[in-house]
Amino acid sequence: MTGVGVTAPALEATQVSRAAGVAFIFKKAVISALVALVLFSLMIGIRTEAGPAGQLIYWTRFGDLAAMVATVFGGSIVVELLRQWWGPVDTVRIVPPRVQSTLALARRAIAPVLLVFTFLVPVIFYNERYILDLGILVLTYVMLGWGLNVVVGLAGLLDLGYVAFYAVGAYSYALLATTFGLSFWVCLPLAGILAALWGVLLGFPVLRLRGDYLAIVTLAFGEIIRLVIINWQSLTGGPNGVTGIPRPTLFGIPLTPADDGLAARLGIEFSPTHRIVFLFYLILALALLTNWVTIRLRRLPIGRAWEALREDEVACRALGINTTTTKLTAFATGAMFGGFAGAFFATRQGFISPESFTFQESALVLAIVVLGGMGSQLGVALAALAMIGGFELFRGLDQYRMLVFGLAMVLLMIWRPRGLIGHRAPTVFLRHSHAISSDLVKEGHG
Amino acid sequence: MSGDCILTIDHLTMRFGGIVAVHDLSFDAERRKITALIGPNGAGKTTVFNCITGFYKPTSGTMRLTHDDRRDIQLERLNDFRISKQAKVARTFQNIRLFPGMTALENLMVAQHNALMRASGLTFLGLIGAPSWRTAEKRAIDQATLWLDRIGLIDRADDAAGNLPYGDQRRLEIARAMCTEPALLCLDEPAAGLNARESAALSELLLSIRADHGVSILLIEHDMSVVMEISDHVVVMDYGVKIAEGTPQNVRDDPKVIAAYLGADEEEAIAVMESGT
Numbered sequence: 001m002t003g004v005g006v007t008a009p010a011l012e013a014t015q016v017s018r019a020a021g022v023a024f025i026f027k028k029a030v031i032s033a034l035v036a037l038v039l040f041s042l043m044i045g046i047r048t049e050a051g052p053a054g055q056l057i058y059w060t061r062f063g064d065l066a067a068m069v070a071t072v073f074g075g076s077i078v079v080e081l082l083r084q085w086w087g088p089v090d091t092v093r094i095v096p097p098r099v100q101s102t103l104a105l106a107r108r109a110i111a112p113v114l115l116v117f118t119f120l121v122p123v124i125f126y127n128e129r130y131i132l133d134l135g136i137l138v139l140t141y142v143m144l145g146w147g148l149n150v151v152v153g154l155a156g157l158l159d160l161g162y163v164a165f166y167a168v169g170a171y172s173y174a175l176l177a178t179t180f181g182l183s184f185w186v187c188l189p190l191a192g193i194l195a196a197l198w199g200v201l202l203g204f205p206v207l208r209l210r211g212d213y214l215a216i217v218t219l220a221f222g223e224i225i226r227l228v229i230i231n232w233q234s235l236t237g238g239p240n241g242v243t244g245i246p247r248p249t250l251f252g253i254p255l256t257p258a259d260d261g262l263a264a265r266l267g268i269e270f271s272p273t274h275r276i277v278f279l280f281y282l283i284l285a286l287a288l289l290t291n292w293v294t295i296r297l298r299r300l301p302i303g304r305a306w307e308a309l310r311e312d313e314v315a316c317r318a319l320g321i322n323t324t325t326t327k328l329t330a331f332a333t334g335a336m337f338g339g340f341a342g343a344f345f346a347t348r349q350g351f352i353s354p355e356s357f358t359f360q361e362s363a364l365v366l367a368i369v370v371l372g373g374m375g376s377q378l379g380v381a382l383a384a385l386a387m388i389g390g391f392e393l394f395r396g397l398d399q400y401r402m403l404v405f406g407l408a409m410v411l412l413m414i415w416r417p418r419g420l421i422g423h424r425a426p427t428v429f430l431r432h433s434h435a436i437s438s439d440l441v442k443e444g445h446g
Numbered sequence: 447m448s449g450d451c452i453l454t455i456d457h458l459t460m461r462f463g464g465i466v467a468v469h470d471l472s473f474d475a476e477r478r479k480i481t482a483l484i485g486p487n488g489a490g491k492t493t494v495f496n497c498i499t500g501f502y503k504p505t506s507g508t509m510r511l512t513h514d515d516r517r518d519i520q521l522e523r524l525n526d527f528r529i530s531k532q533a534k535v536a537r538t539f540q541n542i543r544l545f546p547g548m549t550a551l552e553n554l555m556v557a558q559h560n561a562l563m564r565a566s567g568l569t570f571l572g573l574i575g576a577p578s579w580r581t582a583e584k585r586a587i588d589q590a591t592l593w594l595d596r597i598g599l600i601d602r603a604d605d606a607a608g609n610l611p612y613g614d615q616r617r618l619e620i621a622r623a624m625c626t627e628p629a630l631l632c633l634d635e636p637a638a639g640l641n642a643r644e645s646a647a648l649s650e651l652l653l654s655i656r657a658d659h660g661v662s663i664l665l666i667e668h669d670m671s672v673v674m675e676i677s678d679h680v681v682v683m684d685y686g687v688k689i690a691e692g693t694p695q696n697v698r699d700d701p702k703v704i705a706a707y708l709g710a711d712e713e714e715a716i717a718v719m720e721s722g723t
Contacts, residue, residue: 293573300572301555301562304548308556311545318499318537319626320530321559329569426549430591430603434549440608441547 021084029076036072040065083414111378118284122277132276136283136348138388140341143287145368145380147337150294152366153375154303155330156310156444158215161202161222162365165195165335167229167357169342174242174352175235184248188343195339196332198225203331207324222362229354241353248347250278279348286344290337291377297333299427306330307375307427310444371412373419374443382420386412451512452477452630452662453498458507460493460686467493469686471507475630475679477514480656480663482673482694485683486706491666492540494683495634497522498664499537500529511535513629514660531560536628538619540635540666546608550599550618553607554590557625562586593621597651613644617651624655630662631655637669645669649676674698682706 045065051057118139125131144166151159172191176182182190206217229236236242247255253262255275263270297303305326308316316323346352368387372379390408394401416422422438453475460468468490475481483491496502498509498521509521511533519533529535545553555562565582566572572579594600597617602610607618616636623631636652637645649672655661667673673680673694680697682690684706690697697703 296573297569300566300569301559302566302569304552304556305559307548308545308559311547312543314501315539315543315545316556317501317526318530318539318543319557319559319622320527321556322527322531424547426552426604428551428555428587429549430551430587430594430600432604434604434606436547436549436606440606 025077025080025084028080029073032076033069033073036069037065040068044068079411079414110382114381122280126273126277129273129276132273132280134389134392136276136280138385139280139283139287140345141365141368141388142381142384143283143290143341143344144338144365145372145384146287146290146294146377147334147341148365148369149334149372149375149377149380150297150306150337151330151334152369152444153380154294154298154310155306155327156374156442157327157330158211158218158444159331159334160215160219160359160362160366161225162218162334162338163357163359163362164202164222164225165198165338166342166345166361167225167354168195168198168335169339170346170352170357171229171236171242171342172339173343173346174245177246177346178242178244183252184246184343184347185251188340191343192336192339195342196336199331199333199335200328202335203328207327219359219362222357222359226354226357229357236354239354241351241355242346243351245346245350245352247275247350248278248282279344283344283348286340290340293333294377302326302329304427311442367409371409371419373416373421373423373438375424375441376419376421379419379421386420450477451475453664454508454510454512455494455498456508456510458494458497458509459505460490460497460502461505467686468497468504468683471683471686471688473681473688473691475662475664477512477662478656478660479678480652480665480676482665482667482677482680483683484667484670484673484680484697485689488685489683489706490686491683492634493686495537495632495664495666498529499535499632500524500526511630530626530628534627534629535632536623536626536630537632538616538623538634538636540638542612542615542619544607544615544619544622546606548607549604550594550607550610551587551590551603553618553622554593554625555586557622558586558589560626589625593625596654597621613640616640616644617648620651620655624659624661628661630664632664634666635668636665637667637672640669642671645672648672652676 044061046058046060048056048058118135121135122132125135144162147165148159148162151157151162169191172194173184173187176187176190177184202218202221206214209217230239232238249255250262253265254260255262255278257263257270261270263274294303298307305316305321306329308319308321309323309326309330313323316326345356349356364387368383369380371387372381372383391401391405394404397404412420418438423435424438424441425435426433451474455474456472458468458471459466471490471494473481483494485491493502497504500521503525504522507522511519511521513519513534521529521533521535524533530537545556548556562582563569565586566579567576572583591600591603594603597614597620599610599614599618599621602614607615610618616639620631620633620636623633633652637648640648652663652665653676656663665673665677677694680692680694681688682697682700682703689702689706690700692700
């Protein structure tokens with residue numbers, strides 16, 4: 001449709017809109033520059049300082065101010081041009097079909113390539129502890145993102161307190177392991193179940209809420225869990241956290257230099273990297289389990305009901321779908337994966353404290369889901385890589401790190417307002433599976 | 447009226463604060479017949495539908511649904527999704543409510559949710575890919591395919607529902623309601639926005655649904671050509687009360703109905719009618 005559609009009248013229309021666009025871009029740039037002038041005139045234009053006798057001394061920096069305003073003016077034009085070229089609406093029409101098919105091929109290849117690469121990371125970077133640790137961190141967030149994706153992306157329920165389930169999972173493992181001496185492999189399902197239970201508990205009061213109200217209550221829930229952990233000293237150790245959490249074992253074989261350790265049994269020399277590599281594959285397996293279960297669930301009636309709920313709750317009820325249990329299962333499933341990730345976090349760190357479970361974590365995971373494109377598994381993985389890996393990439397920029405990172409996010413959102421992978425893949429098809437454009441897919445009402 | 451009624455509405459009243467949307471309404475819908483509910487805008491027709499399908503709790507009155515096996519269900523005692531799940535009442539909406547981001551086929555699969563949930567062992571059997579689930583899923587796809595074929599949308603099965611033309615969306619919504627295997631199908635203005643040819647096709651579809659599936663249909667409609675052609679019984683409402691009922695022919699000649707539609711006083715209309723005859 002797009003290839004044939006660009007005929008003479010269409011081209012003419014583009015040229016007309018481009019002529020109008022120049023005036024528009026210029027106007028927008030002038031407005032931006034004016035706003036910048038007002039903002040920076042005091043912040044940059046005048047510099048004040050306390051003099052040696054305590055009096056106020058000030059001097060002007062009009063040169064810097066002019067440079068700043070000019071930058072904003074030029075930047076605004078560049079941004080507008082970029083927006084018009086790569087704009088979200090026009091991308092499909094401007095990119096020629098051949099490039100599109102190449103891109104589609106690349107898109108299809110990216111998931112398997114990424115997966116193979118991830119499997120090989122510990123082999124390639126065996127001697128680079130930093131990369132391995134970063135890989136584990138990224139994979140943890142991939143898993144958290146996939147877990148939250150069930151709630152936010154599929155069921156369309158905005159959850160700002162996801163970190164609560166992460167915390168429940170982490171503390172479940174930490175306390176069960178340190179108090180009763182249970183092994184990681186026994187505690188892992190228990191942590192998931194406990195977190196799911198908390199998910200249902202959160203689900204009940206918020207069933208009737210939508211949108212902003214749902215977001216606020218889930219946010220409060222996340223804070224409540226954190227505050228309970230801080231204040232319930234006798235159980236959780238309060239702000240001191242839980243220390244001495246046992247490290248995971250390879251089904252009972254510890255990864256230590258001891259005589260019964262894995263290295264000794266295999267007859268190879270012990271290296272602390274073994275444990276890191278083991279943790280890497282452990283979180284990879286957990287993340288892939290999350291992915292596999294989510295993909296399966298989408299094709300089952302429950303997953304379709306989640307998506308239908310996101311699309312239209314009233315229609316769901318008219319079709320005899322119990323929206324209460326559907327929402328609760330979404331919360332419980334998402335929470336369970338959060339709990340698994342929490343248990344992994346506890347065993348990796350060996351020490352947990354409430355500081356690890358602040359709202360910032362919830363916000364970061366939610367940002368990953370939104371940036372990835374709500375509901376898309378691959379998108380979430382790419383977004384986690386970009387967010388966590390990208391943040392590390394800018395480490396050399398010191399105090400400008402946040403600024404550059406924020407700017408990158410803004411640009412990305414201008415380019416792709418519905419996330420990296422904005423379209424939705426159907427769960428069942430008769431002949432061909434066409435991706436569904438994000439314009440049609442609802443975001444849910446919370 | 448004969449005794450074989452699928453739906454008996456008795457003294458139904460729905461009040462919103464001080465406004466009485468439906469007042470003391472009683473009527474029956476016969477089994478395997480098409481009953482039309484007509485009336486001017488704001489007469490309370492959709493409110494009646496919302497009461498029947500559980501979106502509103504009526505202020506007073508009863509609604510009894512009698513299944514083929516003589517099982518009675520009091521609809522006012524069930525809430526929202528149970529009306530569709532247990533009482534087998536399906537509905538469509540005045541402003542189409544499909545799942546726009548899902549394909550036509552997916553829309554029909556969602557409609558079979560309750561049957562598929564049972565077949566998937568509440569998800570657990572489905573998760574491990576049990577053979578019983580696979581066959582159930584295949585059957586559900588066949589059922590959906592059948593309906594897509596029937597409404598002429600088989601070629602667009604894999605297109606997003608939100609991308610379909612308006613008339614197709616209307617038919618898809620009816621097919622989706624039918625996929626819940628209802629005993630009573632409630633259609634809220636199915637011909638709204640359709641052209642004459644599409645309206646005729648719709649009439650045909652509704653008649654064939656009734657003939658092949660033994661479904662009783664309750665219909666709200668403004669398009670008189672559709673109402674007159676397919677309904678067996680017509681109930682006319684105005685200002686929340688029933689003003690007439692009978693066969694399409696009877697209703698069409700009723701002075702009260704003409705008055706309601708033309709906005710004239712009742713006496714005036716009767717006077718006009720009498721002077722005419």
